[in-house]
Amino acid sequence: MNQSLICPRFEKAMNILSKRWTGLIIYQLLSGPQRFCNIESAIGISGRLLSERLKDLESEGIVKREVFPETPVRIEYSLTEKGRSLEPLMKEIEKWSQTWLEPENSKE
Amino acid sequence: MNQSLICPRFEKAMNILSKRWTGLIIYQLLSGPQRFCNIESAIGISGRLLSERLKDLESEGIVKREVFPETPVRIEYSLTEKGRSLEPLMKEIEKWSQTWLEPENSKE
DNA sequence: TCAGTTAGTTACTATATGTAAGTAATTATA
DNA sequence: TATAATTACTTACATATAGTAACTAACTGA
Structure with missing residues (x-):
């Protein structure tokens, strides 16, 4: 067996x-x-899942949630340093997708 | 609205x-x-899902399946060029995980 | 003939995701 | 004052995906 775990x-x-x-x-x-x-409509996720994911990402220290007690209240989500450090990775995915994928309109 | 799709x-x-x-x-x-x-035991996936995923990846042109009609038959899976081109991306994930994550033993 | 191996598949249960409607706090409008 | 609108969610429920375990086909070796 040559599998390295x-x-x-x-x-x-x-x-x-x-x-x-x-x-x-x-x-x-x-x-x-x-x-x-804004996130919700930009990526087409439902509120239910966005809420869930943002909590996960917050608990991983990747996303930060900030409440601005204006009126009406404004809640902003942003990346922490740990989150921003994923930028090179995202750029790699972008690069790969540009090189190797055709845009698809239909649900394959 | 500032969302760019x-x-x-x-x-x-x-x-x-x-x-x-x-x-x-x-x-x-x-x-x-x-x-x-070998893949099955290295990553701890079940046969059912591995079979499904390999088919998906094959149809995406990322993985190649080769049958060697030896005895017993040997079937090898490998990356295509498109698949290998994901290496820099994988290295980025590796790098990020080394920098930002603690290894976890427990099911968080 | 029986056990063992590889590469799966089938049947079933558990978990995750999608959809739609509901809620709380607040402001704006009739 | 009542009604509607907005934001940031939550709840309830249906459907899809994943996990587990047992089974199968083709073959070998004892």
């Missing part, structure tokens, strides 16, 4: 990144802090 | 990569062509 940190990273929507949320937040409903 | 190619890439197990399978295949049961 996979590194637990790599596996953990994959667990985070391979959850549906996580990547798109991080990518979307790279363009700057923004509100719940 | 997300690029369809990027979204497609994310759809592939954010399916559970896909990343680990590709990562595992970066170490060279290997058999079904």
Whole structure:
């Protein structure tokens, strides 16, 4: 057997990144802090899942939630340093997708 | 509204990569062509899902399946050029995980 | 003939995701 | 004052995906 077991940190990273929507949320937040409903409509996720994912990402220290007690209250989500450090990775995905994928309109 | 909608190619890439197990399978295949049961035990996926994922990845042109009509038959899975081109991306994930994650033993 | 191996498939249960409607706090409008 | 609108959620429920375990086909070796 030549299998070397996979590194637990790599596996953990994959667990985070391979959850549906996580990547798109991080990518979307790279363009700057923004509100719940903005992310929601930009990537086409439902409120239910966005709420869930943002909590996950917050607990991973990747996303920061800030409440501005204005009127009406404004809540902004942004990337932490840990979150912003995923930018090179996102750029790699972008690069790969530009080189190897055709845009698809239909639901394959 | 400042949302710029997300690029369809990027979204497609994310759809592939954010399916559970896909990343680990590709990562595992970066170490060279290997058999079904080797991948299975290296990453801890079940046969049912590995079979499903390998079919998906084959149809995306990322993985190649080769049958060697030896006895007993040997079936090897390997990355295509498109698949190997994901290496820099995998290295980025590895790098990020080394820098930002603690290995976890418990089920968080 | 019986057990073992590889590469799966099938059947079933558990978990995750999608959809739609509901809620709380607040402001704006009739 | 009542009604509607907005934001950031939550709840309830249906459907899809994942996990587990047992089974199968083709073959070998004892």
